[in-house]
Amino acid sequence: MPDTRAQSAATEAERQDSFDAIIVGAGLGGLYALHRLRGLGLRVRAYEAGSGVGGTWFWNRYPGARCDVESLEYSYSFSPELEQEWKWPERYGTQPEILRYISHVADRFDLRRDVQLNTRVRSATFDRGTNLWTVRTDQGDTVSARFCIMASGNLSTPRVPSFPGLDQFQGKWYHTGLWPTEPVDFSGQVVGVIGTGSSGVQMIPIIAEQAKHLYVFQRTANFSLPARNDWMDAERERSHKAEYRARRAAAHQTPFGIAGHPAPTKSALDTAPEERAAAYEQKWAEGGSISFLYSYTDLLVNQASNDTASEFVRQKIRATVKDPAVAELLAPKDHPIGTKRLCLDTHYYETYNRDNVTLVDARTDPIVEITPTGLRTRDREYALDAIAFATGFDAMTGALLEINIRVEGGETLADKWAGGPTTYLGLMVAGFPNMFIITGPGSPSVKTQMILAIEQHADWIADCLAHARSNGITRIEADAEAEQKWVQHVNDVADSTLYPLANSWYVGANIPGKPRVFMPYVGGYEGYKRTCDAVAAEGYAGLTMTR
Ligand code: N01
Numbered sequence: 001m002p003d004t005r006a007q008s009a010a011t012e013a014e015r016q017d018s019f020d021a022i023i024v025g026a027g028l029g030g031l032y033a034l035h036r037l038r039g040l041g042l043r044v045r046a047y048e049a050g051s052g053v054g055g056t057w058f059w060n061r062y063p064g065a066r067c068d069v070e071s072l073e074y075s076y077s078f079s080p081e082l083e084q085e086w087k088w089p090e091r092y093g094t095q096p097e098i099l100r101y102i103s104h105v106a107d108r109f110d111l112r113r114d115v116q117l118n119t120r121v122r123s124a125t126f127d128r129g130t131n132l133w134t135v136r137t138d139q140g141d142t143v144s145a146r147f148c149i150m151a152s153g154n155l156s157t158p159r160v161p162s163f164p165g166l167d168q169f170q171g172k173w174y175h176t177g178l179w180p181t182e183p184v185d186f187s188g189q190v191v192g193v194i195g196t197g198s199s200g201v202q203m204i205p206i207i208a209e210q211a212k213h214l215y216v217f218q219r220t221a222n223f224s225l226p227a228r229n230d231w232m233d234a235e236r237e238r239s240h241k242a243e244y245r246a247r248r249a250a251a252h253q254t255p256f257g258i259a260g261h262p263a264p265t266k267s268a269l270d271t272a273p274e275e276r277a278a279a280y281e282q283k284w285a286e287g288g289s290i291s292f293l294y295s296y297t298d299l300l301v302n303q304a305s306n307d308t309a310s311e312f313v314r315q316k317i318r319a320t321v322k323d324p325a326v327a328e329l330l331a332p333k334d335h336p337i338g339t340k341r342l343c344l345d346t347h348y349y350e351t352y353n354r355d356n357v358t359l360v361d362a363r364t365d366p367i368v369e370i371t372p373t374g375l376r377t378r379d380r381e382y383a384l385d386a387i388a389f390a391t392g393f394d395a396m397t398g399a400l401l402e403i404n405i406r407v408e409g410g411e412t413l414a415d416k417w418a419g420g421p422t423t424y425l426g427l428m429v430a431g432f433p434n435m436f437i438i439t440g441p442g443s444p445s446v447k448t449q450m451i452l453a454i455e456q457h458a459d460w461i462a463d464c465l466a467h468a469r470s471n472g473i474t475r476i477e478a479d480a481e482a483e484q485k486w487v488q489h490v491n492d493v494a495d496s497t498l499y500p501l502a503n504s505w506y507v508g509a510n511i512p513g514k515p516r517v518f519m520p521y522v523g524g525y526e527g528y529k530r531t532c533d534a535v536a537a538e539g540y541a542g543l544t545m546t547r
Contacts, residue, residue, distance in 0.1 A: 027055015
């Protein structure tokens, strides 16, 4: 949906202007950073590639797109009035609802006047002589700023596999992360969906209802739990809102940044099998991924414990899908549950009981090429009217590395990260002063309630900039040693869990040639926040500040 209130093109003077801070991206992260930095009295400009604000929720308009964290949690906490007044119609927000919410926030806090839409940042160069960044965009802007805030998103660089022949395809093709603004109707069409991650799992049941026939090309089976979405329960909303402040505070004390799930107290292995089955059954009936993974203390660190939960879900798949061969193909066996993003769905497995849906095993019979009339696997050809790629993103580093970020006369970020991303707290990169990343690699980000993580980062950055200003500081730089220790800690924590066992986008496994590095911090949000708070309290330990 193009933004009807998109401002007119910037004037020539503005195109060569200077700012206190440039923000890259006007999604949930960029907008809140803008709000905070403007509150400090800074002169700020945000550049946004899309024709509207919203980031992830602007681009991902595929059928069935919906958040997998409940709406009452997945929302900004910075304005008590906003959280009281906004009414979420459903338990989990749909993409249009969430975009409407973000749009409302942009209006309510008058953020649009500092956002330049339809503008992609191409390069950012830091000059150690002046301690300023020069930022260039694809619209001809060349502006300077003391600080650069990268709010470019973790899952914002869509990836279409390089199958030969796509340019010759005579039908229409789509990627979930670049979905057209106008609705797509697959009625009467033979459709191929490639990919069965969170996006595919949400989209497949909806397309199946429209299409004449749907072929799902699955390379790796994913675990999915029922979302149990429903209309918002009025009493639930009332009681949640009555305790909103306390709930938001409590969320900061949890590993995933989500309150309301009592911490588990024992191992799955210290629980009798019948009791365990009953507990999983109850979580399955309630819906939601966090509560399921929170059933026991050790599901993500102990393979034997995890096996009990993985097998429970595999049995559910076998009980749901009528054709035993299809059920077996859908039952994941190559990774422990939760070590890839655990999907949430509405009637995903049931969809494979439909006569108009065929599951293709793209592992044993891989896709070889796209043809003018469809798609060819090694063993056969499929005639398709449309192809929907649900093939994911160059996660966590893709959007940053698309920008030519460099220090004048020095290395580029791409050079520095050739072996994988390194950051201090996921917030700063040694050697790249005055650049902050919102929810960057090495922070809990994608392993938490993202809006809470965004607010924590933007608040920390705003405090840091306020500190710099009151002390006359013009250069803030992460120390190489502090960065190296943090990276080691991130790796050590990941290695103490089952996460690295999965070939997930958390380790960059979905991008051929990407260095295999575990990117998110999985030590828990609450401890991470304590670390960030302590760093600030110690006068920004690990950062060198220069006047
Ligand atoms: O992407 P993915 P996504 N041939 O990378 C397959 C968030 N999100 O867009 O596993 C055949 O998870 C690939 O197969 P494999 C969420 O954090 C949230 O679904 O590489 N298949 C996989 O099945 C999520 O984790 C929400 O073998 C190919 C799929 O494509 C993240 O975004 C909703 C292939 C990609 O899955 C990304 O999810 C949606 C090939 N050449 C997304 N290449 C919610 O809040 C790739 N695949 C609910």
